[in-house]
Amino acid sequence: MDKPKYLLFLGCAIPYRLPSYEISTRKVLRKLGVELVEMPDFNCCGFPTDPVSHDTMLTLAARNLCLAEQRNLNIVALCNGCFGILNHVNKELKEDKEVKEKVNGYLKEIGMEFKGTVTVKHLIHVLAEDVGLEKIKETVQKPLSQLRVVQHSGCHVNRPRKYIGLEDPENPTILKKLIEVTGAECLEYMDEPECCGAPILGVDEKIPLQLTRDKLDHVKAVGAQAMITVCPYCHIMYDLNQPRIERAFNEKFGIPVLHYPQLLGLAMGITPDKLALKDLRVDATEIVNVSSQ
């Protein structure tokens, strides 16, 4: 079988706030034989413009899709928001002639045309579908059998179901299986598929911080040693904002939040510094210690 090859859609939040996600993803994918091609000239996926101008969102997303079409490569996104928007727009333009014509009318201004020749996947889909759990298992050198973690898949990797439909958004299992393949136990907790609240952080801080606080509370209640995310915005809420939440609510959580490729990388025997574990806001030393036992 040919080596999987994808155009990497990095998005904005990862280079702005979370290079640790990018660093660990590149390390892990290289080990699994997935080739990443850099995507030149891309722009914001379009997500932040949807609330203010739906047509602008469609057009920004379509420009990115056209760039991928020009290179004849499918896209892998690491961010739920980027995946959600690019996948949704790609499918909508493929299915709805009227919308496609409208968007192509805008794209004409910059000499582009959406044709509908590529697909968009999230990192977890590439890992589970293209690489496969069996092959990932073969690369695990240090099973993390001492570790009990929880998953937080986030919203836009699964909702709205109509445009994705790869798993039940109420009971997501793709990330769970990817976690279990590392040897770690993936615990269930209350309101697992609930939103992190990040998209409204710029409008109202109080509500998303309360939402995040509730989730951390549920995670703590089941005794998880870490939380595993696959989206920079979810990660910002649970990791970067965790000390702030602890101060605001006068509670102590101390729950390390790892990007999934960091967890997998530890199980592969990659050293913690190469996975940028030190970049995490909440100290993950305990996880590193457990993984090296």
Add this chain to the structure above:
Amino acid sequence: MAKAEKTQDEKARQRTVLKASEMDPKFKYEISKLPGAEEVMLCFQCGTCTADCPISRFDDFYRPRRLIRMTQLGLKDRLLSNDVIWLCSTCFTCIDHCPQGVGIASIVRALRNLTVKRGHMPAGYKEQVSNILKTGYAYVISDMRLRKRKEKGLPALPKTNLKSVAKLFNATGFSKTLEKVKT
């Protein structure tokens, strides 16, 4: 902003009996022409959206069911002047759960788009769209961060063709909208 402590005035206004003159009977048709909002008339007010909404439990007024009913009734001015419409976190649980297939979150998005056309947009959004025009990204990524990428062995960030982005903003008419926006 939708603060828990609303002013007495605002509370009183919300209790006021509706006047027929406030209702725009054409509003629901206007909304139903917008993408994702086509099924607005099918909502039969079961409240599944509100029961499953993660935001509703933190705000006294934010109820997806209420927003849809207000849309059906044509309470255009009340909706488009209410900051509460910016509280939807777009988790899309309401869309997945609606037994009538109503695109609730898309209707909220349509309400937001109309509000922006009237010249109002939260500062956070204005900043992000301005950044996209300036850099191609939703954020301004500092030189320090770009240098750190190099130190960490990451490839340089690609530069977006900003002329293309500006042309697209013009083509959709959004540049003109932005000009008249007051936050």
